[in-house]
Amino acid sequence: MEHTKLDTDLVALHRRGAWDASTALMYTIDSGFQIVAVNAAWERFIRGNQSEPLLQQRVEGANLLEAMREPWRSETEVLCRAIFDRQLPQHEAMHDYSTIDSRCILHTVITPLVNEQDEIIGAAFTSHDFTAHRALQNELSQQGEQLDVLGRELQRLQRIAVQLIADTDPTGSLHSIMQAIAEAVPRAALALLRIDQMTGDFAPQVVTLPNMLDLKTIAVVLRPLLAGLRSRPGQIDVVGYSDIGTALGLAVPRVRAVWLQPLRGREGQLLGCVVCSWPVPYRLSPLVHQLLNVYAAYAALAIENASLYAAEVVARREAERQGAVAAAGNAQLIATLRAMADSVILCDQQGRIVLANEATERLFQYTPHLLGPTITALAKQFGIAAPYDQLGLDQAILNQVMQGECEVRREDGTRTLQIEARPVRAADGMVLGAVAVVHDATEERMAVRLKEEFLSVAAHELKTPVTTLKGYAQLALKRIANLPDMEPIRRSLHTIDDQADRITRLVSQLLDVSSIHAGRLELDIARFELVEMLQEVLQAEERKTPGPALHLSGAAMAWVDADLDRIEQVVRGVVRSIRKFASEGSVVEVEVHCGRMVEVVMVEQLVSGPTEVAHVHQAAPVMTSRAEMSLGLHIMQAIVERHGGEMRIEGGNGQRLWISLTLPATHGTGRRLAAEEGADIR
Numbered sequence: 001m002e003h004t005k006l007d008t009d010l011v012a013l014h015r016r017g018a019w020d021a022s023t024a025l026m027y028t029i030d031s032g033f034q035i036v037a038v039n040a041a042w043e044r045f046i047r048g049n050q051s052e053p054l055l056q057q058r059v060e061g062a063n064l065l066e067a068m069r070e071p072w073r074s075e076t077e078v079l080c081r082a083i084f085d086r087q088l089p090q091h092e093a094m095h096d097y098s099t100i101d102s103r104c105i106l107h108t109v110i111t112p113l114v115n116e117q118d119e120i121i122g123a124a125f126t127s128h129d130f131t132a133h134r135a136l137q138n139e140l141s142q143q144g145e146q147l148d149v150l151g152r153e154l155q156r157l158q159r160i161a162v163q164l165i166a167d168t169d170p171t172g173s174l175h176s177i178m179q180a181i182a183e184a185v186p187r188a189a190l191a192l193l194r195i196d197q198m199t200g201d202f203a204p205q206v207v208t209l210p211n212m213l214d215l216k217t218i219a220v221v222l223r224p225l226l227a228g229l230r231s232r233p234g235q236i237d238v239v240g241y242s243d244i245g246t247a248l249g250l251a252v253p254r255v256r257a258v259w260l261q262p263l264r265g266r267e268g269q270l271l272g273c274v275v276c277s278w279p280v281p282y283r284l285s286p287l288v289h290q291l292l293n294v295y296a297a298y299a300a301l302a303i304e305n306a307s308l309y310a311a312e313v314v315a316r317r318e319a320e321r322q323g324a325v326a327a328a329g330n331a332q333l334i335a336t337l338r339a340m341a342d343s344v345i346l347c348d349q350q351g352r353i354v355l356a357n358e359a360t361e362r363l364f365q366y367t368p369h370l371l372g373p374t375i376t377a378l379a380k381q382f383g384i385a386a387p388y389d390q391l392g393l394d395q396a397i398l399n400q401v402m403q404g405e406c407e408v409r410r411e412d413g414t415r416t417l418q419i420e421a422r423p424v425r426a427a428d429g430m431v432l433g434a435v436a437v438v439h440d441a442t443e444e445r446m447a448v449r450l451k452e453e454f455l456s457v458a459a460h461e462l463k464t465p466v467t468t469l470k471g472y473a474q475l476a477l478k479r480i481a482n483l484p485d486m487e488p489i490r491r492s493l494h495t496i497d498d499q500a501d502r503i504t505r506l507v508s509q510l511l512d513v514s515s516i517h518a519g520r521l522e523l524d525i526a527r528f529e530l531v532e533m534l535q536e537v538l539q540a541e542e543r544k545t546p547g548p549a550l551h552l553s554g555a556a557m558a559w560v561d562a563d564l565d566r567i568e569q570v571v572r573g574v575v576r577s578i579r580k581f582a583s584e585g586s587v588v589e590v591e592v593h594c595g596r597m598v599e600v601v602m603v604e605q606l607v608s609g610p611t612e613v614a615h616v617h618q619a620a621p622v623m624t625s626r627a628e629m630s631l632g633l634h635i636m637q638a639i640v641e642r643h644g645g646e647m648r649i650e651g652g653n654g655q656r657l658w659i660s661l662t663l664p665a666t667h668g669t670g671r672r673l674a675a676e677e678g679a680d681i682r
Helices: 002-021 041-048 072-084 131-166 170-184 215-231 244-248 286-339 358-364 375-382 442-479 487-518 530-544 564-580 611-616 624-642
Strands: 025-030 035-038 091-096 105-114 120-129 189-195 202-204 239-241 257-264 270-278 343-348 353-356 402-410 413-425 431-440 525-529 549-554 559-563 587-594 597-605 646-650 656-664
Touching: 025 041, 072 091, 072 105, 072 120, 105 131, 170 189, 170 270, 170 286, 189 215, 215 239, 215 257, 215 270, 239 244, 257 286, 270 286, 343 358, 358 431, 413 442, 442 487, 487 624, 525 530, 530 549, 530 564, 530 587, 530 597, 559 564, 559 656, 564 587, 564 597, 564 624, 564 656, 624 646, 624 656
Parallel strands: 549 587
Antiparallel strands: 025 035, 025 120, 091 105, 105 120, 189 202, 189 270, 239 257, 257 270, 343 353, 343 431, 402 413, 413 431, 525 559, 587 597, 597 656, 646 656
């Protein structure tokens, strides 16, 4: 018996240990609702629910119903009586015992207590703490709802992305984005602001929304927020106030919270912003915050795409316009080339012939197989001798300019050609090819030769009668030199003699001009001292004709290799022109400067400028005497240039006349310093 009692007590002890070790709240009542036994979890439950008065009294023997609050008291009594009456085998339910300060959710199972006689003597309560489990369920439920929201928003974003690709006008895409924001941010009044690229100011974008924001009512709030967006170029997060009354101390009708979501471009530039306002204090949740960022990125993309499309349209229209202009210009150029009487041949940088007009075929009598081959085939095709066997195109594609004349033999005879080849460059200066223009100068050269022959024959034919006329005039002057009352006749004879000299000069000038144009102006080159020659000419002119005094200054000696007679002709002509039109009492200064070039400068203040001075820049005057002087200046300039020098004239027409002659200087060695070595001067 003792052994059996010991085993029973041991089992009871183990049961009690297991009872107290359970984390579940366990207690039993009799049929009169008196608490019979509780486990150790009872104390933890009471302390967690701040039921300290229950700890101050004995639990066993206390009435359960008196310890419970409504509505659980009535519910527990009804359930227990149904179990006692065997109307309910057991009861299982979830009960929320949360208070303002704590949260408590229990899963309770009520089962009947049956003795060995199968009598129900009470009930057992087993309650598991489901507070953490329910919190986890709620969190999972919220996350599920957020996932549902994100799923819907992702589908919406996909539709918006497709719309962004298809739309060239951002209005439709922006409207869809603002509708999505309106659904993501309930109760918010919305507005979309875009920056005017011309003025840099914010301007409202016209979109239709069910709850449009009146920007005027929150202007006082928007100004500092917009200024803040401008001052922070990298700002991409929302800015604003959850309660403008607390933050700013403002009272705005129907507005308590304002948030601005900036719209940034790909390079961070501010394109605009989305304005959200609420009539109550509002703080953005993380999900709404993320959604606003995503929709803002889409809105910025829509605005940028529209700007890019507009720029692309403008660029395409400009390209089409330029293409049309280029096509018209190309057609006009081709028509012009076809209508040109001169031959035009164009090659690329590799020397392939890409264009030849119809005049080329007529001039060279070639077959249409010319296009395509390289310029090296031109020598065989045209039979032109070097260096123009390739019409100068071989040098032009090397960025050189070729000009000259050559001859080509044809079935109808030899033709004289003037060739000019130049490189064709791009805007950056790169050589793209070359073009050669060939002019048939055969008839022109023939006309020039005929003119020269006529001038030569006419000059020689005029010399004989003019010489005879001059001789008779001088003979008559000698015979009447001592006869009285012959002054009128003497003046007439002097006039005849002067005009004969003038005709002789004109004939000589005509011959010089003819030689110049024909390139046959002969020069007798010899070394002489220029200053000495100037002294002789100036002294002779002062003795021969009245006029301003001539003063020579500057270098004491200047050696030149030149034609003495021709240079003396030039100096004499210039001095006579200046003195003839000089004002009374003036002085003509002649200065000599010697360096690499010998420069002779003649200066005088004029009353009225000589007409021949302007001949260098304009057509010859009509009057015979002035035409003669213009012709003389033309010859003088050609003589100086033929020597490798330069003649410059400034002033005239009542201003101070300045005439400069420059010639290449030589030293005692006889080497020319500024003229080209070995020049063929005849």
